[in-house]
Structures are given as C-alpha cells and as structure tokens.
Amino acid sequence: MGKDFFGNDIDLEVGYARGSILKNSFTEKAKQQHAVKKINTRIAELGEDSLYIFTGNIRWNQLKSSDLGITSEEWVGPSLFYPQLKEKALDHLGGDSDKSEVAVFNRTSAGIVSSIMALVKPGNILVSFAPDKKAHPSVSRGAKLAGAKLYEVDTIEELKNVPESSSAVCVVTGVTSELLLLDQELFVEAIKMAKLMNMIVIVDDAYGARIRTILLNQPTALEAGADIVITNNDKAALHGPRAGIMAGNKELVMKASAKASEYGMEARAPIALGVLRSLEQFKPEELIGEMNVGQSLYEGLSKKMGEEYVRKTLLGPEISADNALRYILKRRGMNSKDCAVVPSEFTTAIGFILLEKYGIITTNTCGMPGARVSLRLKTNEDTVSRFGGTAKVVEAVLDSIETVGSYLEDPRKISDLILGHAEGVITK
Template sequence: MSITLNEVKRREKGLKIIKDKIETDGIDSLIDLTGLAGGFDITPEDISLLETYAGPAVYEQKVQELGIKHLGGEKILPVNRTTSGIVAMIIALVKPGTKIVHFLAKKPAHPSIPRTAKLVGAEYEEYTNLDEFKIDDNTSLVFITGTTMDLEVISVEDFKRVIKQAKEKDVIVAVDDASGARIRRAVYNQPTAIDLGADISVTSTDKLMEGPRGGLMAGSTEIIDKIKLVVNQYGLEAQAPLIVGMIKGLEKYSPERIQEAFKQKDELYQKLLDKQLNPQTTPTGFMFKEEEIKAEVEKRGAKVDMDADVIATVYSMLLIDNYNIITIPAVGMPGASKTVRFDWAAKDSDKLTMDELVSAVCDTFDKTVEVCKNNDFESVLYN
C-alpha cells in the first residue's frame, strides 16, 4: 500500500480527537482496543538512570536475560522499532543483485521488507503457497512472517518446511514475529522462532504486551553483532528510556490474558452474528477488513463512491469520536493495514462489556452511513 499525504493528515485528525478526549475526560476515558497500547511503566529510580551512558550500562544485561527468555537465541538487540531491525538486518545481510524470498500466511507483508529490498538493490518475492515456494541459488535471505498484520498464523509444519528448504541452500532465515512471539506461543503453543530453527527473530515490544513501541531482535551472537554494527551506524538503536520500558513490559508479560481472550472471542463473535454482522475472528477478538466495512455500509443503504480504505478510516474515526474506542485505521502509521480490529486481550477491554462493544460497533456503522449519505468526509477525516 502506498503512503499518501492524506493518510498523514487523517492520522493527525485521529490524534487530535484523542488529545481533546484526554483534555476533557482524562486519559482513562480512552478505550484502546488496537492491541498496540504499549506502556512505559517506569519508576523514579529508573528515571534517574535515563542518561546516555548510565542507562545502557545498567539495563543491558537485564534486557539480554529477559529477551532471551522471551525469544530464545544467544544475544538480544533492542532497536527503536521493529521496522528499524528489519531495515538493519537486510542492509547487513543482503547483497545487491541477490534475492529475498518471503513466506507468509496471507499477503501483504509488512512494507518495510520489500522497501528495504529495493533500497539495497535486491529482488523480492512473496509466497503464500508452499507448493509454489522456492529458493533460488542467488537467494541471500529467507523471511517468514509468523503472524500477519491481521493476526493470521502459519503452522509449525509450514515453519519447519520453509526453514528446512533454506538450510538445504545454506540461506539465513529471519522471522518477522512482531505479534507472533505472543500469539503463536500463547494461543497455539508454538515454539519460539529460534527454537524452530530460524537464525533471527524480531518482535514488537508493544504488540499484545505492555511495553513501548520498539523492536527486540534475537539470534546468534555472530549474526546479531553484524546487524548491531549497522544499527549503530544508522542510529537505529533503542535508547535507554525505550530499553527500560521494554524491560518492564517483558517483566509484566503473561500469556494468560491472551489465552482468556482466545476463549471468550467465540461468545463475542456470536453476539455480532446475532446483530446480522459478519466479522472475521482473530485469535483474540474480531475484525472487519476495509472491503467488509464498505459492504456493510452499502447494505445499510448508503451509496459509496469512496475507496474502502477511506470508509474504514471514517468508521475508525467515528468510533473514537463517539465511543472513545481506538482502532488502528484512524491512528496507525501511514501505510498500515486499514482493517478495523478489536482486540479483546487489550487491557482496556475491561472498561466495557461485550454488549457495550457490540452496541458501539453497530451504531458506528449507522453513523458511517450518515457520513456517506451526506458526503461529509472532509469534516470527519480532516477538519
């Protein structure tokens, strides 16, 4: 998905609505169901160490211990975003003229992978069918996405088949396990990517855990050191405040909340079906893809000439404005998926009942219909 200036401006509008809500009703009035709430649960003692050299000196060993426990591997590398880790990894390991091949449950991949492939002058191919998957002799890196942006998970068997093919060709395997390091393991009881045979794994420290938006990479000491050199050269390293936030998130992480949401999602899904809605389930909730949002609005009587991603953003914006419920399309980074996803594992789900959430979902469809009928997109998205 290409990034447009309009996406940037829509995100600014979404953040403005949130700012106004905080100023009027306080931050506790917000209900963040993105699964990306993150956090900086730090103490006054931590704050006193947030200096350029003191912080890294104190926190380096702790993040190594907790990171290895969470991801496996020999060494951990904290970076300022998962995307930063992917960019550094490709720069460090992929030569111009070679190829990156990528297996995932469903397209598209995270855009940072094809973009960086282009940046270094490498070819790039994606596969969702293992019968078609192939590794050429000039392949320098194999990527696996453990869990897609819409939380679709690949099986352990597919993991192992891709890794086996890569090892036969002596090609390094990297796993984009942004949310998969939690979803795959907590819900499906899968091993870590490293334990499955991958050489590198990277995860997001704010996805389904209470850490800041950052990235944590694991692998062998040799490979991590190569990537770390690039990270330092390009200023992609996590600074002390981010690292201490990661440590707190790792310390607090427990799979039980994710597992409980997995158990409850069927009850929530049935309540939506009873309202004649037809969302897709996720491991920890439900979602409406952008085309499904548009189709539901049209079913309710609106004639829609706008693209589906715009309608999904309108829906997400109205959820914040009317119900204080935050979903990704209104506030996510430009280029991110416009799927409207409700994560019942998010800690803010405690702020409302299932029936209250279902009522908000239904009412927001009606409000989106009115916006479409009145052609009122500008005021919702930008003004």
C-alpha cells in the first residue's frame, strides 16, 4: 500500500487516502446527496443561472420534442435509430462498418466493467496500462468483480514482464480523468505490444477519443490496433446525456453488451437516442474553445498560487489534493500534524464552499464514489463569462481554499460542510 505526501495510506482501489469523514463509498455517496440538496436550495433561492458547471461534463439531454414518441420507445425505437447511431459512433471512434459493432452503456465505467467481466475469467490476468498507473477505478473494480489478477503498468518494459496468460486483457488509458497523457508513440506501442502478447486490448478513451485525435492529432484507438474503444458522451465537447459509447470488434462488443444487460448497466432506448443526438451536434471547435478557456484559468490560478501547486492540463488547471493541502499549510504556517483531515477531504470541503458561496459545481462535490479528488476546473467560455470572467473564478477558488484552511484544526466544521452533520467524526 502506497502513501500520500503526508504519509497517509492510499486506498489502492480509488487511488487516494481515506480519512475519518470520507471513509468509504457510503460516505462518498452521502456527500454527493448533500451536494444535490445544496444545489436544489440554491436554485430555489437564486435560480438556475446561479449555477456554473466546472466539471468538464455538460450533461444535457439532447432529445428533440419529436423524439418523445415512438422513436424513444423501448421496443420499437432502436430499430428506427440504431443504423444512424452506429454510423455516427463509428465516424466518431473510427472502425469499419462491416467489421465493427456499437453499443451504448449507462456510463463509461459500466462499459469498462462489463467488458472486463465478459472477457476475463477468474484467476486470469487483467493489465492496466495508464499514465502514472492512474487508471479509472472501474478498471480495478472490474478486476475484483471478475476475480482477475490485476497488473498495473506504465512502461513497455513492465508490460513485457507481465506473465503469459491464455486469456489476458489489457486496458489502455490514453488520457486519464486528471488529463494525464500517454504520448502517441507510447500509446501506439502499448497497444501493439499487448496484441503481440495475445491480449485483447480495450482502450478507455473517455476523454481521449477527442482530446487525442483533435487536440493532439493522434490516431483513433481502433486505427492504432485496439479491439474495443469506449468514450464518454458527456466530456470534451460532447454534451450528454451521460453514457458510454463503445465500438470495435463485433463479437467482443456483443459480449460486453450482453454482460451489461445481465447486470442492468446498458443504456436504454431514450439514452441511446440522446447519444445519437449528441453525436449529431458535436463540433470540434467547441473542444478547442474549452482548451483556450482552460489555458486562461491555468494562467490566472498558477500566477496567484505558484506553478509548483497548479498543474496545466489541456482543458484547464488541476490542483492535486496533496498540493492543495501543502499550499494552505504553508500559507498558514501550520504543520501537517495540526491538520485533522486527509487531502481528499480538504479538496472536497473546498468544493462545497465553491458550491454554496459561488454556485460553482466541481466533481469534488457531485462526483460519484471513487471519483478523482483533485480540484479540477474544466468548462467553457460561456460559463466563465456568465460568472464574471477568469479573475473572478480565480478569486473564488482562492477564497474557498482560504476558508477551508481556517477549519483545518476543526474536523467537525469540515464534516458539516461535506456531509451536512458532524456525527461520527473521529478526530486524529
């Protein structure tokens, strides 16, 4: 078990240290429900325009009024729109229409888990190849559900040293949820090597299907030799509804889709139709616009905090949970021993100040259990403009960090922020 910057044990399933407030998935779900109540209250008091989404996920449902009849009916609808959905998905993800199949899942994580459960047998090997070994938690959770032996690697040499297996699967992540990247050469070589080792290759291209191809001019995952690729329908200029879009080898996609149906993880007809409408409206220039806004936010925040604490990504600034806590401890002249929370709880509390005081929504408050805990600001020009500009966003972030910093020796206040109550808090 690894440790974070402050010596806390990292939960390998989610990639960060748990504390006395966010102890497990149950408390993380309670956190999310508390955020929902806060959003509801803000809308009731200040209206919908008082909210600003900075998660990078714009999750509108793209259905037209004309879609609400037989086209979105569960039994008949797919027969009417599936051919167009397949065409648009393959245009987006690459792949030959005669050799490829397309499936839609209720979220990308569901597609990844379903693929692993369908293609890996108990005791077999699952390899995760991701930048800094930071694959999405769905990979490790899928391995656990399938009873697979998980090997996490981030170099070709480590991949070569994975034991041989007759039914090994390799999940390659080209771009992580924190926008860590594999360069093109490493991405292509990882897929090539895994195939030479007789592995089935699944590419988690949640962000990468657009970031890699549009912003970095890389090949699609299927062009690079992957068997299956899956992307989000609500990230990087696709605007919802939330869903995972999979394409690739017909037999393998069908196996993953069948497994998803067994466990209720497939997307039903209205969601699949919404995906088609989203793909029809996709505009690459919107992604370029998000990149430009992210650059502006990074420059503003790093200038105030220092480049050592803020990481530049292609879509905006990212402050790791460790760096956020390091920054405020230095600002306040405090020792880490005086801090009553772990880094993930600190950034979550920052998210709640941003939400309550400014209406800024981040994954720190609304993310599903296991979501990344770094403070990430990803949005578009319209949202920043409505808020009042880049300088105002930076001011809100700094104020929220300082506010939570004043609570560091009082875990009950932080617990109140995160969960809405102070019961069950165990101080360090």
